[in-house]
Amino acid sequence: MAGLTDSAFRRLVKRHGGCGLVVTEMVSSEGLVRGIDRTLEYAGFTEEERPVAVQIFGGDPGKMALAAQVVERLGADAVDVNMGCPVPKVAKNQAGCSLMRDPERAAAIVRAMARAVAIPVTVKMRAGWDDREMNAPELAQRLEGAGASAVIVHGRTAAQAYSGRADWALIERVARAVAIPVYGNGDCVEPDEIVRRVRELGVAGVLVGRGALRNPWIFAQAAASAAGRPIPAVSAAERRGFLLDYIDLLLVERADEPADVSHVAGREHWVIGKLRALCTWYSRGLAGGSHLRVAVNHAESIARLRAEIAQFFSSPTRP
Ligand SMILES: Cc1cc2nc3c(=O)[nH]c(=O)nc-3n(C[C@H](O)[C@H](O)[C@H](O)COP(=O)(O)O)c2cc1C
Structure with missing residues (x-):
């Protein structure tokens, strides 16, 4: 999460336990390719954060492939493509959530990246552009064909930004539409919700955003709940x-x-x-x-x- 889940934060979350994959803040493909210091800092991570994915954004397949190679050289376990960010600075450059409206370009990006690196290429998307264009299931299929190893679906449309509730029924539809792992995201703020969604909804896992900023112990608590132990209180x-x-x-x-x-x-x-x-x-x-x-x-x-x-x-x- 831009500006928030930096390496220090991720390390602390991992130290408290229960957390699997962590993802960096989104970083600009342009900045990575040009070797800009600040961008490289945002993409940085330490060994104790593993497994770690670096998330990149951009709209140019060639540059995204080069940026994926930079991520691979940095030693990341996976490279994730941002197809969900609605911030105009990102979306107006045919990147972020704009890619949900341009499946051709989205697939070209994933294809170029998957050819360029050996590490898994994953995609973080939204439910769709707006409530008339909820195309996450079709886009996920297309990106699977282009070489994506997994997709993460935030169950809101770009038009919703952060309003309303995440549509977990839609996330389930995506999970049924493809053979690659699908991870659900949106509104998990209670540890029991994480466990229930992983068990009942056919997703490979759950990604937690704001819930971890409020409660970095949420993963340790979910792990305890999944193991049938009482949820530990935080003093x-x-x-x-x-x-x-x-x-x-x-x-x-x-x-x-x-x-x-x-x-x-x-x-x-x-x-x-x-x-x-x-x-x-x-x-x-x-x-x-x-x-x-x-x-x-x-x-x-x-x-x-x-x-x-x-x-x-x-x-x-x-x-
Ligand atoms: C301040 C802020 C920054 C975010 N930055 C990113 C980002 O860099 N990359 C990304 O994929 N999602 C980003 N998101 C979206 C979250 O990852 C997540 O998809 C969304 O908040 C819904 O999940 P949650 O209800 O668990 O928070 C951001 C959200 C917020 C509120």
């Missing part, structure tokens, strides 16, 4: 620890960059921005969560950020 100390560990990992990542010097924003500024982004989600569902959001949004230094987080989770009225 305030663990919740505090996650955020503090995240700060530490981010700081190490940019250790070679200067901290903020007078008016020049550097490492500290970047880490604070990352924490603000995560806490927008992480605070949801917590008693008094809005206090955490406000406190984090007002913190202007790492020391202040740490103190606010420690204070929020040590208050006896908080979870």
Whole structure:
């Protein structure tokens, strides 16, 4: 998830257990091919995150094939194509969700990539463009023919963006339409929902987005539930620890960059921005969560950020 599921976040999620594949934030095929530092940073991962897929976006089959080769050289376990992003900056360049309206181009991209690399090429798509064009089953068939190894379906249309509910009946139809594994995605926020959907809906697995930002323990909890064990509760100390560990990992990542010097924003500024982004989600569902959001949004230094987080989770009225 762009801006959120960076390598540090993914490592922490994996350390808490229960999580299989993780996927990087989407990265530009153009940026990968040109070797742009920031793009390569977004595509970066560590050994403890494996198995890991790098997700790329773009609309040009030749460039996507070259970008897939860069991903393969980076050592990723799979390369995933974004066919779901509705953000205009991506969609207007015949990439992201626009590819759902252009099956010819979508298939050409997958074919070129599958020929160019030995690692699996997977596709993340939506249910369709809008409620008149719910073509995920047909597109999945076409992409299977073009060499896709698996598809992930977010059960909303591009027109819906994030409104309404994900259509899991449609996801099931996709799973029945193709022989390759189909992974469902959308609205899994409770561990039991993950287990039920994997067991009952004929999908190979479930991908969790926002639910993991709110509750990075969701995978460990789902694994416990699947094994018939009680779902472990998460203590305030663990919740505090996650955020503090995240700060530490981010700081190490940019250790070679200067901290903020007078008016020049550097490492500290970047880490604070990352924490603000995560806490927008992480605070949801917590008693008094809005206090955490406000406190984090007002913190202007790492020391202040740490103190606010420690204070929020040590208050006896908080979870
Ligand atoms: C802030 C944000 C960033 C996202 N970035 C990506 C992305 O880079 N690639 C992608 O495939 N999906 C991205 N998504 C979509 C999610 O992966 C997921 O498909 C969607 O949120 C539905 O699943 P969920 O209900 O489990 O969150 C993003 C969603 C949000 C809210």
